[in-house]
Amino acid sequence: MNEELDRLAADYYDYRLRTTPTWAHMIGEYAYADRYEDVSRAGEDAAIAEARALAARAEAVDETGLDDGDRITRSMLVWDASSRAELLAGRTAELMANPIFGVQASLGVYVPKLAVPDAEVAEAMVAKFEGVAAHLDQVAERHREGVASGRTPADFAVRQTVQQLDAWLATPIGEDPMLGVQDPPAGVDAARWHERLLAVVQKQVRPAAERYRDVLRDEVAPHARPDERCGMTYLPDGDAVYAGLARFFTTTDRTPEEIHETGLRQVAALAEEYRDLGPQVVGTDDVPSVFAALRDDPAMHHTSGDEIVADSKTAMAKARAAMGDWFGRLPQSDCDVEATTSGAIAYYFAPPKDGSRGGVFFMNVADPEGWGRYEIENTSYHEGIPGHHLQLAIAAELDDVPEFRKRAFIAAYGEGWGLYTERLADEMGLYSTPLDRVGMLSADSMRACRLVVDTGMHALGWSRQQAVDYMLANSPMRAGHIGAEIDRYAVTPGQALSYMIGRLEIQRIRREAEARQGTAFDIKAFHDAVLDSGPMPLGLLDAHVTRRLP
Structure with a gap:
């Protein structure tokens, strides 16, 4: 592999792990297990600048002499880094009231799946829980910024999120969904560790959840968009953000x-x-x-x-x-x-x-x-x-x-x-x-x-x-x-487009490969070409399959 690309790929992977630490923990990468997602405006600005810089570094790599694998890596770096920068620049964090995928709805699903393989990760979990409290305060502040700029969530999303936060806060502390963690490994004082996690939930996370609930109920709800105007097009910059x-x-x-x-x-x-x-x-x-x-x-x-x-x-x-x-x-x-x-x-x-x-x-x-x-x-x-x-x-x-x-x-x-x-x-x-x-x-x-x-x-x-x-x-x-599906599309605009557009493109790529190869076409070879180089945007996948199955 090209050494410059190798370093850049490692830097970009570290960026992805660092800026999405819960995802990193889920896939077994523990370097940032002590963190939870930073959605502050300052954190977002830093993530945008870093992604753009990484994309520029990838674009500067000379394609001459690169093999197919390195060409894919270069193209993937340019696309992924620049696309994520554009996504963050849409400032959709100001619209994060989300009864389907919001933090209040997802913690109970993700926390039990976070592995605790050693004492170091067990200790990191305490800091991660503290990070959840910080995250909730950041989300509240981003909503305040949205209200100030005329960018507010849909009314149903605010109401349902408030209801979920109320239900969470009404749950007995010993039954809090965040406490459904995996047991720590041998050598860690499990009882003491669980006590520390409970203390963070009680003294930091729940007060932050209450503050977030209050901001949604008292400051955001009066300005939330009604069901008749739940789409992005009703936001000041909504058409451009949705196109992105x-x-x-x-x-x-x-x-x-x-x-x-x-x-x-x-x-x-x-x-x-x-x-x-x-x-x-x-x-x-x-x-x-x-x-x-x-x-x-x-x-x-x-x-x-x-x-x-x-x-x-x-x-x-x-x-x-x-x-x-x-x-x-x-x-x-x-x-x-x-x-x-x-x-x-x-x-x-x-x-x-x-x-x-x-x-x-x-x-x-x-x-x-x-x-x-x-x-x-x-x-x-x-x-x-x-x-x-x-x-x-x-x-x-x-x-x-x-x-x-x-x-x-x-x-x-x-x-x-x-x-x-x-x-x-x-x-x-x-x-x-x-x-x-x-x-x-x-x-x-x-x-x-x-x-x-x-x-x-x-x-x-x-x-x-x-x-x-x-x-x-x-x-x-x-x-x-x-009704639940429509609510999902309303709060995660654009994501639902990926399924059918992706399928239609994969089917088109297959039809064209069948036409090129005729009786030599092998379905196993096609599926391997699609899967054995990892995910990629559809235009890059098309070019890759064409090279593999000429």
């Missing part, structure tokens, strides 16, 4: 308006597929009737969280047995399924660097009846095998690329791959019944609708209710789930 978010999450230069039109076309194409499968599963090819049956028939829905996890494990076993026929390179680590009652409806955690556990994905079973029986298989293939587990575990196990490339998560690549594998699972013959194949269409409907409603709210000025109504009319999702 669309570029970041899709890794393309498509405008929000172009993405909106793509979504409309995908929704129309899916209607034809429902007409084809409808008679086999619900006895009609009338699309609204198909949706109504999938949405409302109790027999189509689960009633038990244990059953949801068991069915997911069964689906994973089928995929695990078949993956060798479709992939040349397979992950060394396995993947398991666990139940949760918080966070997104399903999500995946990659194996940490030290191998202390395998990959795991979570099925949110807080509302078992909200899960259609037809949704389990496609969700399992997306989150586990052959979806995120193969993509992320294989990347983490690469030994010939820099660490920052192994651990990058580029939404259009990662979520595009997850959605691509839902369709791939159909090619692999993994869906058990026509009803399970309808689950694949249902997931596609959600992702296609996302292109329409995310851009609708944030670029075209749709109200929250307009977005809900569109998804009700064009997907079989239940009203409760649709």
